[in-house]
Amino acid sequence: MIRYKAKLKEKIRRSLMDRYPLKESQLEISYTPQAKMGDLALPFPLQLAKEMKRQPRELAAEIVPLLSDLPGVAKIEVAGPGFINLFLNRQDFFLLQVASLEKRTFQPEEKKIIIEHTNINPNKAAHVGHLRNAVLGDTLGRCLLYKGENVEIQNYIDDTGIQVVDVTFGFMDMEKKTLEDIQKIEGKFDYYCWDLYTRISSYLEDHPEAQSRKSEILRKIEKGEQPEAEIAELISRRILRAHLETMKRIDISYDVLPCESSILGRKFWDKAYSLLKEKGAIYLVDEGLNKGCWVMKLEDYEEREKIIVRSDGTVTYVGKDIAYQLWKFGLLEIDFFYEPFTEDNGKTIWISTAVPKEPAPTFGDGTLVYNVIDTRQSYLQKIVVQGLKSLGFLDQAKKSIHYSYEMVALSPKSLDELGQKISAEDRERDFLEVSGRKGLGVKADDLLDRLEQKAFLEVEKRNQDLPSDQRRLIARQIATGALRYFMLKFARNSIIVFDFEEALSFEGETGPYLQYSLVRINSIFRKLKEREGYEEKDLSTLTSEQNISLDALSEQEQEDFWGLVFYASQFEEEIQLSVRSLEFSHLAKFAFNLCQKFNAYYHKYSILAEKDKTIKSLRIWTIQYVREVLTKVLSLMGIPQPARM
RNA sequence: GCGCCCGUAGCUCAGCUGGAUAGAGCGUCUGACUACGAAUCAGAAGGCCGUAGGUUCGAAUCCUGCCGGGCGUACCA
Numbered sequence: 081m082i083r084y085k086a087k088l089k090e091k092i093r094r095s096l097m098d099r100y101p102l103k104e105s106q107l108e109i110s111y112t113p114q115a116k117m118g119d120l121a122l123p124f125p126l127q128l129a130k131e132m133k134r135q136p137r138e139l140a141a142e143i144v145p146l147l148s149d150l151p152g153v154a155k156i157e158v159a160g161p162g163f164i165n166l167f168l169n170r171q172d173f174f175l176l177q178v179a180s181l182e183k184r185t186f187q188p189e190e191k192k193i194i195i196e197h198t199n200i201n202p203n204k205a206a207h208v209g210h211l212r213n214a215v216l217g218d219t220l221g222r223c224l225l226y227k228g229e230n231v232e233i234q235n236y237i238d239d240t241g242i243q244v245v246d247v248t249f250g251f252m253d254m255e256k257k258t259l260e261d262i263q264k265i266e267g268k269f270d271y272y273c274w275d276l277y278t279r280i281s282s283y284l285e286d287h288p289e290a291q292s293r294k295s296e297i298l299r300k301i302e303k304g305e306q307p308e309a310e311i312a313e314l315i316s317r318r319i320l321r322a323h324l325e326t327m328k329r330i331d332i333s334y335d336v337l338p339c340e341s342s343i344l345g346r347k348f349w350d351k352a353y354s355l356l357k358e359k360g361a362i363y364l365v366d367e368g369l370n371k372g373c374w375v376m377k378l379e380d381y382e383e384r385e386k387i388i389v390r391s392d393g394t395v396t397y398v399g400k401d402i403a404y405q406l407w408k409f410g411l412l413e414i415d416f417f418y419e420p421f422t423e424d425n426g427k428t429i430w431i432s433t434a435v436p437k438e439p440a441p442t443f444g445d446g447t448l449v450y451n452v453i454d455t456r457q458s459y460l461q462k463i464v465v466q467g468l469k470s471l472g473f474l475d476q477a478k479k480s481i482h483y484s485y486e487m488v489a490l491s492p493k494s495l496d497e498l499g500q501k502i503s504a505e506d507r508e509r510d511f512l513e514v515s516g517r518k519g520l521g522v523k524a525d526d527l528l529d530r531l532e533q534k535a536f537l538e539v540e541k542r543n544q545d546l547p548s549d550q551r552r553l554i555a556r557q558i559a560t561g562a563l564r565y566f567m568l569k570f571a572r573n574s575i576i577v578f579d580f581e582e583a584l585s586f587e588g589e590t591g592p593y594l595q596y597s598l599v600r601i602n603s604i605f606r607k608l609k610e611r612e613g614y615e616e617k618d619l620s621t622l623t624s625e626q627n628i629s630l631d632a633l634s635e636q637e638q639e640d641f642w643g644l645v646f647y648a649s650q651f652e653e654e655i656q657l658s659v660r661s662l663e664f665s666h667l668a669k670f671a672f673n674l675c676q677k678f679n680a681y682y683h684k685y686s687i688l689a690e691k692d693k694t695i696k697s698l699r700i701w702t703i704q705y706v707r708e709v710l711t712k713v714l715s716l717m718g719i720p721q722p723a724r725m
Numbered sequence: 726g727c728g729c730c731c732g733u734a735g736c737u738c739a740g741c742u743g744g745a746u747a748g749a750g751c752g753u754c755u756g757a758c759u760a761c762g763a764a765u766c767a768g769a770a771g772g773c774c775g776u777a778g779g780u781u782c783g784a785a786u787c788c789u790g791c792c793g794g795g796c797g798u799a800c801c802a
Contacts, residue, residue, distance in 0.1 A: 108742085110741095113744090114746085121744085121745085123744060126783080130781090130782070135782095136782070159745075160744085160745045161744080161745070163745070201802075238802070241802055242801060242802060369800095370800075373800060391800060392800075394800085396799090455730070455796070456796060456797060457797090458728090458796090458797070460797095486730075486796085510795090511795090513796090569739085571738085571739075571740095573731070574730095574731080574738070575731080575795075575796095577737085579737080582737065585750090585751080585764095586764050587751085587764055589738090589739095589749065589751085590750085592764055593750095593764065593765090595764085596762085597765090599764095600765085606761095607761060608761090654741095658741095660741090661742095665738090665739070668739095669739060672750090679765060679766065680766065680767085682761075682765085683757090683765075683767080684766090686761065689761075724762090725762095
C-alpha cells in the first residue's frame with residue numbers, strides 16, 4: 081500500500097503541477113470513512129480551495145477530469161465538502177498486493193540503532209511494570225529489524241546501586257548469611273529477595289543508625305573489597321539470571337548487559353567528568369545550598385541547577401547516565417570488555433566487564449538511541465540529553481530518544497486479591513503505585529503462571545488428543561500472547577490500572593483472540609490437505625498460475641472480500657505509523673480489527689464445503705493473504721502463533 | 726509554585742500529522758453450534774468527547790482560561 085500510494089502521489093503531482101499551486105506536503109492520501117464512498121480519499125482540494133479562494137466542491141470537480149488515468153483506479157468522484165474519492169480496481173489491486181508481499185518497502189536509515197530496555201534493579205523479582213517496559217522495547221526492536229535496521233538491544237544492570245546495597249545489608253547484617261549460605265538458598269531467588277527487601281525497607285525505616293553501615297557496604301562494593309563486593313555480585317547476578325528467565329518466557333532477549341560496575345571500573349565517569357568540565361557544561365558552586373557541588377544549569381527551568389557531582393566528590397546517577405549515553409554513541413573513547421553471560425536459543429548474551437576476559441564482539445557506537453524508561457524519569461532523561469548538547473554533540477542529542485510510557489498501577493481491588501493490606505486512605509484512591517519497598521506489586525512470574533494455568537485448562541478442554549507436552553507448549557504460547565497484547569493495547573501515555581480479570585481474559589480484544597483467528601485459518605489449510613490432498617503454494621505463484629476473475633463472486637461477497645483484503649493491505653502503514661509515533665497500540669488495534677473482519681468473513685463464507693472451484697480458489701487466496709499479513713504483524717508484536725489451541 | 730501527562734458509553738480504553746454519520750472490548754439484553762473449532766459471530770440499548778472561549782470551510786484532535794486527577798521537580802536510583 082505504501083508503494084502504491086507513493087506511485088499515485090507522484091502521478092497526481094505531475095498531472096496537476098502546471099495548473100495548481102499544490103505542495104507536496106498537501107498531497108496526502110487517506111481513507112474514506114465508509115466503503116461505499118470509495119477506497120482512497122484526497123482531501124487536498126479543500127486546502128487548495130482556501131488558498132485559491134475558490135469553492136472546494138467546484139474546484140474538486142474541475143480537477144477530477146485531469147486525474148482520469150491514475151493507475152489502478154476504476155472510478156473517481158467528488159464527495160462530501162470537496163474530497164476526491166478514488167475507487168480502486170479491486171482485482172488489480174489485490175494481485176499487486178500479493179506480488180509485493182515479499183518485496184522490501186522500507187529502507188534502513190541508521191548505521192546502528194541501540195535500544196535500552198528492561199533495566200530492572202537486580203535486587204528483587206520483576207513485576208508487571210517491568211513487563212510493560214520490556215514488551216514495548218522488544219516490540220520496537222522487532223519493528224526496526226523488520227524495517228531492515230541494524231538493532232542492538234541493551235539491558236542496563238545497576239549492579240552497584242543503593243538497591244543492591246540494601247539487599248546486601250539484609251543478607252549480611254539482618255540474616256547473618258555468608259556467601260556460601262546465600263549460594264545454598266534454593267527455589268526462586270528473586271522471590272526470596274522480594275520478601276527480604278520489604279523487610280529490609282521497614283527495618284531501615286526504624287533503624288536510621290544503619291545508614292553508616294550501608295555507606296560502608298556501598299564503598300566496599302565500589303572498591304571491590306570483600307566479602308561485601310563478592311556477595312553483592314552474587315546477589316545481582318543471581319537475580320539477573322532470574323530476570324532473564326522471566327523475560328525469556330515472553331520471548332524477550334538481549335544482545336548485551338552493560339553494568340554499572342563496569343562503568344565504574346572502566347572509569348567512564350572520569351572521562352565524561354573531564355569532558356564536561358572542559359566544555360564548561362558543569363561548574364563548581366562556591367556558595368549557598370549547593371556549595372561544593374558540580375552542577376549543570378538547566379534549560380527551560382529558571383534558576384535551576386542540577387547536581388551532577390556531590391560535595392563529597394561522588395557522582396550522582398545522572399552523571400553516570402551521561403557517561404553511559406556518550407558511550408552508546410561511541411563518543412567516550414573508552415570501551416567495556418565483555419564475557420558471555422548466558423545462552424539464549426543458541427545466541428550468546430554478553431555482559432560487560434571491567435577487565436579483559438576473552439575475545440568478544442563490539443557493542444555500542446550507535447547512531448540512534450532509544451531509552452525505554454517510564455515517564456517519571458523524563459526530567460532525568462532531559463538532563464542527559466542536555467549534557468550531550470552542552471558538550472557540543474547536537475546531532476546525538478537530537479537522536480537520543482526517551483521512549484517514555486506511563487506506569488502500571490494497581491487498583492485497590494487487585495491488591496485485595498493479592499492479599500496485600502492497604503490503608504483506608506489509599507483505599508479511596510483509583511490506583512496505587514507499585515512499590516518494591518512495600519512489596520506492593522504483581523510479580524511477573526506470578527502473572528505468567530496464572531495465565532499459563534488458565535490457558536492450560538482451556539487447551540485441555542479442547543484438545544484432548546494432543547500429548548501433554550504439546551498442551552503445555554500451547555498454554556505457554558497463549559499466556560505470552562495474552563500478556564504481550566495486554567501490554568500493547570494501551571496507548572503509552574495511559575496508566576494501566578492493573579486488573580486481574582482483565583489481564584487474564586482470553587476473550588474479546590485479547591492476544592488469544594488474535595491467535596485463535598490464525599489457528600482457524602491454519603486449520604482450514606490443514607483440513608484442505610487432509611481431505612483433498614491440497615498442496616499449499618506461495619500465494620503469488622497461485623495467483624499467477626490461475627487467471628480467475630472476482631466476478632465469479634456475488635456482489636455481496638465481492639464487498640466482503642474487498643473489506644478484508646483492502647484493510648489487510650494497510651499493514652505496512654500501521655507499522656510505519658507505530659514506529660514513528662512509538663505507539664504500538666496502533667499495530668495492536670490493527671491486528672485486532674483485521675481479525676474481527678476475518679472472523680466475520682469466516683462465519684459467512686465456507687471454504688471446505690464450497691462446490692464452485694473458482695469461488696473456492698478465490699476464498700483460499702483471500703484467507704491466505706490475510707494469513708500472510710497476520711503472521712507478520714503478530715510476530716512483530718512477539719505474539720506466538722500456536723498450530724492449534 | 727513550576728514542568729509533563731490524563732479527563733471520550735455503566736466499566737476499561739482506541740481515535741494517526743485537524744476531515745465526511747465519534748469506535749472497540751467488557752458488562753446488560755435478543756439470537757446463532759451433531760463444526761472450516763462458539764477462545765466465535767449477528768443484532769439492540771448506551772456519548773453536550775470535563776468546562777468556557779478562540780482559530781478554521783471543518784475541532785474529540787490545534788490555542789487560551791478554568792475545574793478535576795496523576796506524576797515529576799533529592800547532594801535516591
